[in-house]
Amino acid sequence: MSAAAATWIAADWGTTHLRVWAMSDSGTVLAAAGSADGMGTLTRDGFAPALDALTADWPAVPVIACGMVGSRQGWTEAPYSAVPCPALASNLTLAGTRCHIIPGLKQASPADVMRGEETQIAGFLSLNPRWDGVICLPGTHTKWVHVSADEVVSFQTVMTGDLFAAITGHTVLRHSCTDGWDDAGFLQGVDDAIARPEKLAARLFSLRAEGLLNDLPNATARARLSGLLVGAELAATKPYWLGQQIAVIGAGTLAGLYVTALGAQAAPATQVNADRATLAGLTAAYRSWKDQT
Known part of the structure; x- marks a missing residue:
């Protein structure tokens, strides 16, 4: 089969890529196709030409x-759906003549929002019916x-x-955390942060000092910086994942x-x-939209 037989188009339109x-x-x-015409590069009148x-x-x-x-700041604002609610809203927002946008989700307290992840969540649930638990979506802004x-x-x-990028790019640690990886160093950082999350800021500077005094590679x-930040995140989100069934959706x-x-904390994920989750979610949204038209 070829694209000529397509009956609809699925689109994942983020800040940097389409x-x-x-x-x-x-x-x-x-x-399939892709471009660098992400939301952040386009004016409102540029979305339709980029898609076309x-x-x-x-x-x-x-x-x-x-x-x-x-x-x-996108093509057309799709109002958030308030949780608790299904991951996919029944109402899509029309942009232009043929693009139907899936709404994101919002939470009143503590205030929080997401766009795009709701589609991956819906896709995962469509592939795993009656699944209950916690879904982690790692990224620049990780969602639990x-x-x-x-x-x-x-x-x-x-x-x-965001914190990892800022610290390695704009602080003194840019001299100490340039490249490479050490699995044991990552796990040490995770353990240190979970054990004493309040010491995170102090442990960060010790990475610089260990490099100067003890030739820390x-x-x-x-890797230890990454582990410290992920460990602090796990400490903060422990009420979410502790004792739960966990799925992690993301790149390898x-x-x-x-x-x-998580496995090091006896929390298998x-x-x-x-x-796959994104396409499954977009497919579920298409079928719901088609049923209503």
Whole structure:
């Protein structure tokens, strides 16, 4: 089969990239394409041309999109759905003539929001019916999501990825955490932070001091920094994952670190392919939209 047979297009439209898939009605991927036309690079009148350019050789069929395309700075703002609620809202927001955007989720207290992750959550639940537990979605802003009875009950966002990038790029540790990796160093950092999370700031500077005084390798320092930040995150989110069934949705290396860190705390987690979850969620949204039209 080719893209010419597509009946709809799935789109994952984030801040930095746009990814699209030509889809059959049954949810089979017929073709795929991508570009750097993320939300952050476009003005409001640039979204339709970016989509049309990327799918110029495909049929002009309905598009189901998730991600930052529906943010306040995106093509058209798709209002948040308030938790507790199903991961996928029944109402999609139309942008242009054919792009239907999936709403994100919001939480009043403590205040929190997500866009894009709700589609991965919905996809995971469609692939794992009647699953209850906690879903972790690692990234620049990692999400911890409590799911029960096919609803998102609550969630918490932790800026671990942003902190790692800021510390390694804009603090004195940029000299000590340049490259390389050390698995044992990562686990040591996780254990140290979980044992004494209040000492995080002090332990960060000790990485620099150990490099100067004891020749701590940069690879070990970098891995231990990551472990300290992930460990502090696990300490903060312990009420979510302790004693729960856990799924980690994300790209190989980063998601694998979370699985490793959780396993070291006797909290086994299952790693889930992010693209598969995204496509399953977009497919579920398309079927729901089609049933209403």
